[in-house]
Amino acid sequence: MIVCYAAGDGLGHLTRLRSVLHTLRLNGARAEGPVTVVTGSPFARDPRVADGWQVVETPPGAPPDEVIVDAFPAGLKGELTRFPSGTRVTHLARLLRWDAYAPRLPADPPRFDRTYVLEPLDPAHDAYLREVSREVSPLALTDPPSEPIDVDGWLVVHSGPAPETLELVAYAQDMASAERVGPPITLVSPHRPDGLPPGIAHLDVYPACTPGPNVERIITAAGFNAVRQYAPWRERHRMMPFPRSLDDQFARAARARREA
Incomplete structure (x- = not known):
């Protein structure tokens, strides 16, 4: 055992x-x-x-x-x-x-x-x-096989808590506005948070580590899994680190950006 x-x-x-x-x-x-x-x-x-x-x-x-x-x-x-x-x-x-x-x-x-x-x-x-x-x-990790998530536009992936999920969605919307683009945005999260803005699609999919060819951008926090799993698509990946009592998402995000 x-x-x-x-x-x-x-x-x-x-x-x-x-x-x-x-x-x-x-x-x-x-x-x-x-x-x-x-x-x-x-x-x-x-x-x-x-x-x-x-x-x-x-x-x-x-x-x-x-x-x-x-x-x-x-x-x-x-x-x-x-x-x-x-x-x-x-x-x-x-x-x-x-x-x-x-x-x-x-x-x-x-x-x-x-x-x-x-x-x-x-x-x-x-x-x-x-x-x-x-x-x-x-140890370099290999994930179990899974189906890709193929949606048009941008993908926001986060398991919560809800305030952070909404902050990531707002970050995606702010980026789109600054770049003067209007991509469809899909949130992948175990729960649809209250206050999700109109027009944002929601999917409860797990695992969510492989984007399909129609995903133009991926927005996540800077947890260990997100940074590692989306490394093959670093040019499409944007991270917003969050404070944690024991995890240093800011250091992880900075390292990933240096290595890009």
């Missing part, structure tokens, strides 16, 4: 976990067997997201064969400590605001057999993971 800790109430941790499990299986790495995901995210109730997983809010009692810890090396609040000897433990490392997270580390934090680095990290974060990991290596 594989137990995955995907802390957080959003969709991002679950989307990343789907991609990691798919990638490890493609690579022949140890990621076989039933998967139990420990999460409080309401998105885990969506079968499109969690198909094939057992979803729980507290860790199961039976000792797992393997543990995968996403993003936060000791859990969101520092609640994870060293796992029992004999349990294979893997960490999935993405960018954190390390100065904000480091004080949450417990006295006896988890040790990892392997840490997969999914994007560049803060130097202090990287140094810490090398202290608690037997092996640290990069």
